[in-house]
Amino acid sequence: MPAPPEDAADTAPVPAPIVARHWYTRWLLRALAVLALALGIAGVFIPGLPTTVFILMAGWAAMRSSPRMHAWLWRHPLFGPMLQNWQAGGLVSRRAKRSATVMMAVCAAILWLTPTPVWVRWLACGCMACVLLWLWRRPEPA
Template identity: 70%
Template sequence: MRWVLRFFALLCLGLGIVGVFLPGLPTTVFILMASWAAARSSPRIHAWLHRHKLFGPMLRNWEAGGYVSRRAKYSAAITMALSAAILWWLAQPWWAPMLASSCMAGVLLWLWRRPEPPTATAKN
């Protein structure tokens, strides 16, 4: 089972990296799944993900309380808006961009309802 989880972690990591460059492919979800699988199969990959310049802060925020940074929310919203515009411009059957845009709107609604990480300067 360890090899299956390690393969799944690497697959998700690869898809997450492609998602950084390809609009419409969700980076965050794949990186979260990669971290989950790596935690159960490869401590080395898991540690690397948490030390990574791009993925580490996202994973630490999520594990600290399901936090999503405002920057990540804006980035997702802009990327999804561009993806929807391209779909509406290129797609032939009207229902395809309608379905995709509806799914993206649902994800954005969920995403913007996630708490943001507490600021480092806030005192309790």
């Protein structure tokens, strides 16, 4: 009997890491990777905190500091597809676009319902609109 097909994230080749030369640079980048990963995980649960951006930062920092962490992120069932799509040409999935749109809409609604200065509301909503415009113009994976 043939083996069941593996997940695409498990079979995708991990790009060769470009490890920083100096030990202190590697440690700073590793700390950045761990912090960005923690913020990305928190972003799954906290409205307004982006997930994809922090995972991309974690992947970038891990690639330059820890080949083991980079390989783990690359093969992770949740984070791997984000990194692989971005590596394949800055692709962003429709699911990620929808999720970001919903979360930004929730944040905008909360912002307008709280007592904040009007200019803060307009500035924040304008920034979110610019990010959404950029995000929805990104190509999607096939």
